Amino acid sequence: MLTNIIEQIERIVLHMEPRHSVRFLNVSPPWAIEAMQRARFRRTLRLVAERSRFYREQFRRRDIDVRRIEHPSELGDFYTTGEDLREHGAEAFLTGRADTAFETTGTTSPVPKRVFFSQRELSDMGRLSAIGLYHLGIRSDDRVLSAYDCSFWVSPAVLRMGLRYLKCFHVEAGKIAPQDFYQRAREYKPNVIFGEPSWLVRLAELAREGGAWPVKLLFGGGENITEEARRIVESVWGAPLYLSYGQTESFGTLGAECKRKDGYHRNDLFFFFETPETDVGGYSELVYTTLVRDVMPLIRYRSTDLTRLIDEPCACGLFAKRIAKVRSRTDEMVVCGMGNVGPWVFEEVLRNVNGHGAEWQAVIKHDGRRDVIELCVELAPSHHQGDVERVVLDNLRKGFKDFWKNYEMKLYEFHVVPCEPGSLRNGRKLKRVVDQRQMAALTVIQE
Ligand SMILES: [Zn+2]
Structure with missing residues (x-):
């Protein structure tokens, strides 16, 4: 009542x-x-x-x-x-x-x-x-x-x-x-x-x-x-x-x-x-x-x-x-300038790049102005970073209209970073998406 x-x-x-x-x-x-x-x-x-x-x-x-x-x-x-x-x-x-x-x-x-x-x-x-x-x-x-x-x-x-x-x-x-x-x-x-x-x-x-x-x-x-x-x-x-x-x-x-x-x-x-x-x-x-x-x-x-x-x-x-x-x-999804991205997005853009089963990890950073996505990929020396980046960006453009739109609007930067084969995984489960912006954000809040 x-x-x-x-x-x-x-x-x-x-x-x-x-x-x-x-x-x-x-x-x-x-x-x-x-x-x-x-x-x-x-x-x-x-x-x-x-x-x-x-x-x-x-x-x-x-x-x-x-x-x-x-x-x-x-x-x-x-x-x-x-x-x-x-x-x-x-x-x-x-x-x-x-x-x-x-x-x-x-x-x-x-x-x-x-x-x-x-x-x-x-x-x-x-x-x-x-x-x-x-x-x-x-x-x-x-x-x-x-x-x-x-x-x-x-x-x-x-x-x-x-x-x-x-x-x-x-x-x-x-x-x-x-x-x-x-x-x-x-x-x-x-x-x-x-x-x-x-x-x-x-x-x-x-x-x-x-x-x-x-x-x-x-x-x-x-x-x-x-x-x-x-x-x-x-x-x-x-x-x-x-x-x-x-x-x-x-x-x-x-x-x-x-x-x-x-x-x-x-x-x-x-x-x-x-x-x-x-x-x-x-x-x-x-x-x-x-x-x-x-x-x-x-x-x-x-x-x-x-x-x-x-x-x-x-x-x-x-x-x-x-x-x-x-x-x-609590999951590995990250909300950033690219959009709402999870591991599956990067698996998809690496599709015909990663045929040899190399490891990868996406690191999200912030350069003070915008988010920077560094896609670290273990590449054999015969692969050139520039070629791989072109293929990845092409996959992004074809497969993810919204993420591509944000890229063209310069809401984030996207780079492929080549790594030595075997260098990403240290025996533990590899965390696929690492958001490094949180540490910076927390430091600012505590100031
Ligand atoms: Zn209030």
């Missing part, structure tokens, strides 16, 4: 003007949000147990009686993984009629994960995004230009909806070449720019050479950025660059930075977050359960991102608690 009233109030609050919503949510007591989370969790669990083929089967096999479960942790070692989505197909997870779908872009496997949603869910996510963007300072008289990639990606759809509630002027350029964007954008006098971080770095380089215009803020989504690269973008535009954190599976944003840029304020109204396997520093793979989805809810979804939950209040005063900056991925 009480949670019903709280939920009614929440709906009213989310439908207010964003400036009133922020004020109201900031004064709501934490117990009210917790009570609502629990009620929503129980409802979602019953819904999937009744209607989703995948969950019904899993719960039956594990002898889980959902009527007895009050908290996600009571599900023990039951989780949903990206592999489950691929293996069983999105249809096995459906609990209602879908209006739209989005896909994850490239992962550890060439098979994309598909996730279905309804317009109602899109609208709710948009309202919450509007509240977050209002908190960052976006107002109805701002002019927004977005270079988010509209191809199967969830973020531009959620942003479009959020800006509708904020009543901003909004133009979608799509992910075009930064040079093209730079030339065409200024006609619209945008003072807010959205894009993927590595794309924003390239745009900042062009603006440094050709001149910047007055900008209030920049906003990046879809990948991480080093603090060094962030500082470059901010100094060129004389404006802050904020980041969001999310996944297609979560319908976009799980959290977004505030002006303090110290972690992402998380969306506890729509998700139940857990970090079940914490190390001594409190880091664990982030696991989340969706609370307000009724087309394709996910129970205890393993994000594969290693992070920490921060429950201490943020100095910005926002009611929402935080997720720390993601430290690394």
